[in-house]
Amino acid sequence: MEELRLLPSVHAVLQQNDWEGGEKGIPASVIKKWVQEELDVLRLSLMNGSYKEGWERKRFLAAVSAGVRKKMEINGAYTLKKVVNATGVVLHTNLGRARLSSAAVAHVLEAASSYTNLEYSLEQGTRGSRHDIIENQICDITGCEAAMVVNNNAAAVYMVLSALAKQKKVIVSRGELVEIGGSFRISSIMEESGAILKEVGTTNRTHLHDYASAIDEETAILMKVHTSNFKITGFTKTVFSQELLALKEQHPELIVYEDLGSGSLFPFARYGIGEEPEIKRSIAAGLDLISFSGDKLIGGPQAGIIAGKSKWINQLKKHQLARVLRVDKLTLAALEATLLSYHQEEAAREIPVIRDIIRAEEEIRVQAERIKEKLESVYECHIRKGHSMVGGGTMAAVVLPTYIIEVTHPAFSAPELSRRLREQSVPVIVTVKNDCCHIDPRTVDEADEAALLSAFFSL
Numbered sequence: 001m002e003e004l005r006l007l008p009s010v011h012a013v014l015q016q017n018d019w020e021g022g023e024k025g026i027p028a029s030v031i032k033k034w035v036q037e038e039l040d041v042l043r044l045s046l047m048n049g050s051y052k053e054g055w056e057r058k059r060f061l062a063a064v065s066a067g068v069r070k071k072m073e074i075n076g077a078y079t080l081k082k083v084v085n086a087t088g089v090v091l092h093t094n095l096g097r098a099r100l101s102s103a104a105v106a107h108v109l110e111a112a113s114s115y116t117n118l119e120y121s122l123e124q125g126t127r128g129s130r131h132d133i134i135e136n137q138i139c140d141i142t143g144c145e146a147a148m149v150v151n152n153n154a155a156a157v158y159m160v161l162s163a164l165a166k167q168k169k170v171i172v173s174r175g176e177l178v179e180i181g182g183s184f185r186i187s188s189i190m191e192e193s194g195a196i197l198k199e200v201g202t203t204n205r206t207h208l209h210d211y212a213s214a215i216d217e218e219t220a221i222l223m224k225v226h227t228s229n230f231k232i233t234g235f236t237k238t239v240f241s242q243e244l245l246a247l248k249e250q251h252p253e254l255i256v257y258e259d260l261g262s263g264s265l266f267p268f269a270r271y272g273i274g275e276e277p278e279i280k281r282s283i284a285a286g287l288d289l290i291s292f293s294g295d296k297l298i299g300g301p302q303a304g305i306i307a308g309k310s311k312w313i314n315q316l317k318k319h320q321l322a323r324v325l326r327v328d329k330l331t332l333a334a335l336e337a338t339l340l341s342y343h344q345e346e347a348a349r350e351i352p353v354i355r356d357i358i359r360a361e362e363e364i365r366v367q368a369e370r371i372k373e374k375l376e377s378v379y380e381c382h383i384r385k386g387h388s389m390v391g392g393g394t395m396a397a398v399v400l401p402t403y404i405i406e407v408t409h410p411a412f413s414a415p416e417l418s419r420r421l422r423e424q425s426v427p428v429i430v431t432v433k434n435d436c437c438h439i440d441p442r443t444v445d446e447a448d449e450a451a452l453l454s455a456f457f458s459l
């Protein structure tokens with residue numbers, strides 16, 4: 001095809017725009033890749049006849065340059081970027097789950113830019129252990145004897161099983177063999193860890209005697225898994241982890257372990273929200289070990305916390321996997337500051353995850369009215385009552401009452417509008433439903449409102 005010969009070379013585009021040395025902090029190699037992508041798009045549209053402007057080298061050059069410039073504006077130098085979460089899903093897994101508190105951010109900033117006593121005892125002037133950094137704090141808050149922190153809760157489960165039950169049996173109810181987020185299955189993690197899964201009971205009913213009769217010399221752990229992302233109702237029976245402790249009277253060597261998944265340090269139930277197990281209660285009941293996530297309901301950084309009896313935690317700390325799964329100073333700093341908010345009973349005010357979950361309906365309504373008023377100059381907007389989700393696979397059965405703004409653009413369809421909103425320099429993520437874009441202000445901070453409005457007005 002004759003017109004294809006008129007396509008400029010990558011070099012010509014780079015040179016024409018003076019981009020050969022990079023631009024706005026974006027490396028030259030990235031810009032070069034974008035030029036290639038834009039040229040591919042242009043080539044394709046020429047080949048399938050959808051390019052409607054005249055065929056001229058100058059026009060082609062201008063089209064490719066404009067495309068790259070748009071990518072620069074949208075992408076900036078970074079691939080990981082801030083977005084406005086207008087979905088109302090608080091722990092949105094795809095949007096990075098928890099936002100950190102300001103105290104946690106400040107602590108991370110200081111730890112990141114300084115030397116720290118990560119593995120140094122200031123008292124003795126000798127080598128210390130990073131486990132000590134927040135162990136005492138976790139113990140104070142949860143009431144446990146000992147604790148350690150690993151990379152995430154999946155790692156915590158893997159570590160407990162691998163370090164304490166390799167080639168031994170772990171008894172789990174069939175009703176708790178969950179899959180979380182598509183890539184974490186209790187049965188698969190168990191297999192990877194080298195522990196042997198012993199399923200008991202049925203999907204809907206498991207009794208204490210099911211566990212009791214499955215115990216033999218090869219059994220190491222009685223495991224409970226909190227089924228946070230689904231709920232079975234009807235003819236059901238589960239055994240509480242506390243009841244499992246009764247079986248230890250005849251088998252004192254067994255470990256009773258519960259994977260709480262999210263686990264909470266905040267009394268959500270007191271606000272009428274869900275029935276998440278409170279970490280303190282599980283510890284007070286006397287469980288040997290529990291594990292929970294740092295960035296679900298705790299509202300901190302991605303991390304997995306293992307807490308319980310020193311006898312077992314000490315074994316875990318000495319295991320090779322502790323080194324493999326250890327966290328860095330940034331995670332520890334974020335977690336320490338987050339946990340401190342619980343100490344000071346400031347969690348509801350300071351931790352964004354908790355603040356968003358317990359937000360008052362009336363406050364959300366006022367915010368929805370405020371956003372609607374601004375958008376109405378261009379968009380058709382309606383406010384109606386709706387529900388937000390907690391997300392992150394936790395409190396699946398809980399719906400949080402909220403107010404939704406249904407937005408329609410005079411010209412663009414809802415999928416088109418949502419695509420354009422994602423292309424802004426601070427992308428806005430909305431929900432598309434019934435050919436409307438839905439904004440749930442629950443997860444939009446007042447400080448994010450400007451970015452949200454600016455996206456809607458610069459499509």
Ligand SMILES: *Cc1c(COP(=O)(O)O)cnc(C)c1O
Nearest residue numbers: 152153154226228260261262293
């Ligand atoms: C979320 C969850 C996990 C995995 O935790 P991550 O922090 O995402 O690794 C494990 N078990 C349960 C029950 C969970 O809910």
